[in-house]
Amino acid sequence: MSQRGATSHxxxxxxxxxxxxxxxDQIAPSARxxxxxxxxxxxxxxxxxxxxxxEAVLERGHDVEYFHCSAxxxxxxxxxxxxxxxxxxxxxxxxxxxPQFPGAVDEIINLGQYWDEPALRAKEVRERIVxxxxxxxxxxxxxxxxxxxxxxxxxxxxxxxxxxxDMARVYAASEAVIEAVAPAGGPGRAGDIPDGQPxxxxxxxxxxxxxxxxVRRLFASAITYDGERSWLDSLFDRLDxxxxxxxxxxTGKKTILGRVADAALARGYRLDAFHCTMYPExxxxxxxxxxxxxxxxxFWPHEYTPKPGDxxxxxxxxxxxxxxxxxxxxxxxxEAAYRTAIxxxxxxxxxxxxxxxxLERCYIPHMDFAAIARVREETLERILxxxxxxxxx
Numbered sequence: 030m031s032q033r034g035a036t037s038h039x040x041x042x043x044x045x046x047x048x049x050x051x052x053x054d055q056i057a058p059s060a061r062x063x064x065x066x067x068x069x070x071x072x073x074x075x076x077x078x079x080x081x082x083x084e085a086v087l088e089r090g091h092d093v094e095y096f097h098c099s100a101x102x103x104x105x106x107x108x109x110x111x112x113x114x115x116x117x118x119x120x121x122x123x124x125x126x127x128p129q130f131p132g133a134v135d136e137i138i139n140l141g142q143y144w145d146e147p148a149l150r151a152k153e154v155r156e157r158i159v160x161x162x163x164x165x166x167x168x169x170x171x172x173x174x175x176x177x178x179x180x181x182x183x184x185x186x187x188x189x190x191x192x193x194x195d196m197a198r199v200y201a202a203s204e205a206v207i208e209a210v211a212p213a214g215g216p217g218r219a220g221d222i223p224d225g226q227p228x229x230x231x232x233x234x235x236x237x238x239x240x241x242x243x244v245r246r247l248f249a250s251a252i253t254y255d256g257e258r259s260w261l262d263s264l265f266d267r268l269d270x271x272x273x274x275x276x277x278x279x280t281g282k283k284t285i286l287g288r289v290a291d292a293a294l295a296r297g298y299r300l301d302a303f304h305c306t307m308y309p310e311x312x313x314x315x316x317x318x319x320x321x322x323x324x325x326x327x328f329w330p331h332e333y334t335p336k337p338g339d340x341x342x343x344x345x346x347x348x349x350x351x352x353x354x355x356x357x358x359x360x361x362x363x364e365a366a367y368r369t370a371i372x373x374x375x376x377x378x379x380x381x382x383x384x385x386x387x388l389e390r391c392y393i394p395h396m397d398f399a400a401i402a403r404v405r406e407e408t409l410e411r412i413l414x415x416x417x418x419x420x421x422x
Contacts, residue, residue, distance in 0.1 A: 031090030038260040040248035041096040041107060042124050043306040044378075046180040048173055049099075049123040050309040055245050056096060056107050057116045063415065065408065066120035066128060069140030071385060072392030074401050075119045076104040078140070082117060082409050083108045091416060099251035099306075100169075100378060101385075102258040113415035117408075138404060145395040154391060161388040168381035172374050176252070179370035180307055186363035187279025189356040190348055198347040199281035203288040206272050209340070210289065210315075210322035215242075215296035242294040249303035249314055250331035252371065254378035257330035261314070264303075266336065269321040273335045275328070276344030277360075282326045285344070286312040289324050293317055330371060 042051045057064050067075045076098070083093045083105070091112040098104035107118035120126035120137070128135030148154065250259030265271055274282045283305065290302050290312050303314040303325075314325035327333040335341050353360075 034087040034090050034092040036087065036092070037094045038263055039094065039096050040099050040251045040260075043099045043248045043251045043309065044169075044172060044176060044374075045306055045309045046173070046177045047309070050306075051124050052247055052304070053107070053118065053124050053126055055247055056094075056109055056118060058109070058114070058245075060129070061114070061134065062109075063113065063115040064126075064128070064135040065115070065117045066126050066135065066137045067117065067140060068120055068137055070121070070144075070392055072389030073140040073144065073396060074398060075121070075140060076106075078401065078405050078408075079105045079108050079117055079119070081405055082412065083110075085409050086110055086112075086412065086416075089413070097251075097258075097260075099248070100253060101382060102251070102253045102255065110412060110416075112419065113412045114419065115412055115415055138408070140401055140404075143397040143400045143404075144392060145397075148395040149392070154395075158388065158391050161384050161391065165381050165384040165388060168377050168384065172377035172381065175370050175374035175377055176307075179367050179374065182363050182367035182370055183278055183307060186277070186360060186367055189353065189360050189363075190277050190279035190345075192356075193349040193352040194280060195347050195349065196281070199284055199344070200288075202281070202342060202344070202347070203285045206285060206324055206342070207289050207292045209272060210270065210317050210320055210324055211293035211296055211298050211300075212320075213296060215293070215298050216319050242296065242298045242300065244290070244294055244300050244302050246302045246304060248306060251306060252330065252374055252378070254375065254382040256375055259331045259333075261325060261331065261333045264301075264316060265314070265323045265325055265333070268316065268323045271322070271336065271339045272324045273333060273339050273341045274324065274326045274344055275341060276346075277348075278328070280344035280347055282328070282344050283308070283311045283313070285342075286315060286324060286326065290315050329368070 041053050041056050042049060044050075067078060069075055083095065087093055091110060094109040094111070095105055096107035096109070096118070098106045105119075106124060107116060109116045118124075118126055128137060131137075149158070249261055249264055250257060274285060276282060290300065293300050293315065298320070299318040301316040301318075302312045303316070305311050305313040313331075314323065316323045325333055327335075
């Protein structure tokens with residue numbers, strides 16, 4: 030029996046102050062990757078479909094990347110199978126995905142064709158679906174309201190530290206970290222990927238720069254109905270070197286991470302950039318493949334426990350403590366309000382999750398899961414054939 034394949038875990042989307050933020054374009058590594066998009070309402074078995082195929086592939090010794098649902102960490106929104114160069118993903122709201130190259134590369138499997146539509150259109154069932162869908166969306170909007178409130182309090186909390194921050198020390202720390210994880214004279218690999226393009230190579234027709242690196246941009250953590258969930262341990266524990274940034278907001282952690290990511294790319298390194306769910310355009314963690322090194326921030330709610338040998342940098346030391354003491358009362362109030370707002374977001378997501386579970390129960394009795402199982406087996410056989418073909422090449 031072959032050894033079981035390895036797994037990697039990520040989030041490809043997250044709830045942010047601006048609403049749901051998708052990086053689903055980063056799941057498929059290149060424009061040549063086979064993409065199978067699942068469509069269908071709640072309770073149609075999309076997550077189960079993905080989990081079953083992933084498990085079957087793992088049992089045959091092939092690796093799988095899991096992309097978890099940011100609202101419900103137990104659910105799977107997508108998988109990528111490197112041995113087949115194939116991605117399967119849930120293409121329904123809020124992460125709507127449509128084929129870029131229909132038929133030639135991408136395809137849709139509509140699980141909605143296997144429900145009993147007359148049963149769903151019956152007055153009692155229909156009205157229940159409408160009511161639950163509206164309630165689910167209502168609580169998600171309240172969760173977004175709470176996250177925006179959290180951002181406002183986080184900004185205030187950070188402002189007091191920025192007022193007292195020695196930026197020269199932040200920049201000096203940035204340079205030291207860059208040399209530690211992505212030293213000058215890097216690999217100089219061809220194939221620049223602009224922000225938003227997949228990790229596996231430039232988009233068709235993109236101009237290559239000989240010394241540019243490659244980046245894949247995802248999320249490593251998310252706020253869910255069950256609290257904060259992150260994959261920092263699984264993503265960083267096996268690296269040879271880690272630099273862990275700790276310290277209050279506004280003390281330069283994201284400045285350091287942004288400079289590290291930019292420098293690593295300019296020097297030709299391949300890296301994963303994991304973005305912040307509060308500031309989705311800004312980087313929270315970087316994993317550099319060529320040096321097996323990583324830089325990550327540890328700050329509530331996504332905290333990372335440093336391991337023996339890790340270099341820990343407390344960016345709070347870059348702040349003038351005497352000046353900061355004048356803001357002690359305001360800092361304590363802003364921090365407390367920020368934590369309360371995050372807890373409210375989790376509560377509201379819990380309310381949404383309860384309604385979503387009830388909504389799924391409206392569909393489940395009216396689905397032909399035997400037919401879906403047959404489609405799933407056919408899909409698995411196609412993926413295994415792709416793997417066999419690539420192994421023969």
